[in-house]
Amino acid sequence: MSVAFLYPGQGTQRPGMLHDLPGHPAVAATRAEAERILPGSSLRDTAEALESTVTAQVALCVAGVAATRALAGEGAVPDAVAGHSAGAFPAAVAAGVLTFAEALTAVRRRGELMRDAYPRGYGMAVVLGLSVPQARRVIESITTDDDPAYLAVVDTDRQLVVAGGDRALERLDAAAARAGARRVRRLDIAVPSHCPLLGRVADAMADHLAAIPRRPLGVPYLGDSTGRLLRDSGAVLDDLARGVATTVRWRDVVALLGELGTTLFVQTPPGHVLADMARAAHPRTRVVALADTDLADAALLTRRDRLPGGSSRTPSIGT
CATH class of the missing domain: 3.40.366.10 (Malonyl-Coenzyme A Acyl Carrier Protein, domain 2)
Structure with missing residues (x-):
């Protein structure tokens, strides 16, 4: 025990x-x-x-x-x-x-x-319902040189957190939904941690x-x-x-x-x-x-x- x-x-x-x-x-x-x-x-x-x-x-x-x-x-x-x-x-x-x-x-x-x-312009969002490979593909699709996004946290098989710029995280909503995510929610964290x-x-x-x-x-x-x-x-x-x-x-x-x-x-x-x-x-x-x-x-x-x-x-x- x-x-x-x-x-x-x-x-x-x-x-x-x-x-x-x-x-x-x-x-x-x-x-x-x-x-x-x-x-x-x-x-x-x-x-x-x-x-x-x-x-x-x-x-x-x-x-x-x-x-x-x-x-x-x-x-x-x-x-x-x-x-x-x-x-x-x-x-x-x-x-x-x-x-x-x-x-x-x-x-x-x-x-x-x-x-x-990063006093402004960045943050984190939780994504529910996607696997790690699915999330990585979504992140690659929304990332640009000016607005990067990263897989920041793997909490469970289907609960992940993405960190990055505000505009990338705005694109995350639609891209994750198209990939089959149940929900995307911005977290009360103002910095792009764990990336x-x-x-x-x-x-x-x-x-x-x-x-x-x-x-x-x-x-x-x-x-x-x-x-x-x-x-x-x-x-x-x-x-x-x-x-x-x-x-x-x-x-x-x-x-x-x-x-x-x-x-x-x-x-x-x-x-x-x-x-x-x-x-x-x-x-x-x-x-x-x-x-x-x-x-x-x-x-x-x-x-x-x-x-x-x-x-x-x-x-x-x-x-």
């Missing part, structure tokens, strides 16, 4: 997400620590504030670490962790690769770089993370840009840096977790989108989202399903 913690990324943020976290001393302590690390920015979770990619990514990091610490305070720790896009940073904290302060500082830097690289357009951001993040000490992993970490199990902190840091400019292979992450014997998926707040994907991929496996589940119940399930002899480190995750 094995427990995997899943950390959602940008696009899942919602107003009030930090104030709706479990009422646990570890959550209060984490929010207070975040305020000390990034004064004035870490607790902003209004609709207006979360329109900023910087604020949204910081809030997601705070939420993920706070939830992990609350579960750890109840004796519930994971056997593996995986984060979707910006969720990779709280996952790296849970794995022991980053301290909370290092993660918050890196996430803020990442958000600033992304915002400044070569952010290559310079990835380079800058690699430079930023180069000073982080190489620490042994407390639990295995699955890289969302590789879809593979990473056991070396250097590989995790490279995944954190390069992931912003490479396709997210979340379908592969969830599939591999199943192959590794995961018997319980636990998604940290906000929302339950990753839990829904895990449930669809592994219908016989127990899946819970902390946003929909009492903390005590989630902790009990985690303690029951953990690997015998698994790591017991934690109540001070990320300190």
